[in-house]
Amino acid sequence: MVKTPDGEGPRRERLRARTLEEIKECGFALVDDGGVSAVTIAALGKAMGMTPPSLYRYHASRDAVVDALVAAAYTDLGLVVEKAAVGGSPEKRLDRLVREYRRWALEHPRRYAMLFGDRAPGTPDPADGVVAFNRGMQALLAVLSEMTDSVGGNDPLDSELQRWSEAIDVPAGVTPRALRLGVQLWYRMHGLVSLEIAGAFANMGLDAEHLLTSEIRETVAAADAD
Structure with a gap:
């Protein structure tokens, strides 16, 4: 039996x-x-000076490479949102969190499109990427929960939101209203930054930052409403 020299295994892992x-x-x-x-x-091999067979030692397919990129991008975006949700009043944290989400999307427009539109319809997200993104969503919901009471409606949406929150391990105590406001704010943010990246607001002569400020104010007002 051939022994691996001491330190060779860790060295290989580092490489x-x-x-x-x-x-x-x-x-x-x-x-x-x-x-x-x-x-x-082929493009990766050319950029790295590696042959396709060599690359396949690291990722089994092109789809596996894309999955790794999607997971890394979700992780990056989730961490940005998590960090923004720390420090200050709930209103300040919400404002910072939303603006940091937009900043990341504008700095990485094609990565953002990769996450939410450019892959084939129905392509599943890698599980580790979903977990990372959900940490950002959990941070948003925690902030909103501090701003709302526990009132919830009997509409079917509330039951669906509750099941969804349990599926992504939202901490107990997040209010029904926070769940509703969180999802509403997220799809509005997503729509806003997607249209901004596409240049729609510039063509209309609108400042997307002003639109975002309006969305934040409306969310705060809705959270404060009886």
Whole structure:
């Protein structure tokens, strides 16, 4: 039996980790330049000076590469939102959280499109990416819960929101109103930044930041309403 020299295993793991990080960086460069469709094994190999068979030692397929990029982008966005939700009054944290979400999307428009539109319809998100993004959603819901009472309606949406919150491990105590406001705010934020990236508001002569400020104010007012 051939023994692995002491330290050889950890060294291999470090080299593998560095190569995976380089693949991620090159993959994001391809996304940023040409969208997710630009990510191919051939393009990655050319960027890294590696042959396709060598790349397949790290990712089994092109889809596996994209999954890794999606998971990393979700993680990055989720962390940005989590960090923004720390410190200050709930209203200040909500304002900061929403603006940081928009900033990330505008700084990485093609990564944002990769997450929410550019992949084939029905393509499942990688589980670790979903978990990372949900941490950001949990932070949003926790802030809104501090701003709302526990009143909930009997409408079918409330039951659906409750089931969804349990599925993503939202902490107990988040109010029904916070769940509703959180989802409403998220789809409005998503719609706003998607239209802003597409240039729709510029064509209309509207400042997207003013629109975002209006959405934040309306959410705060709704949270304060009896």
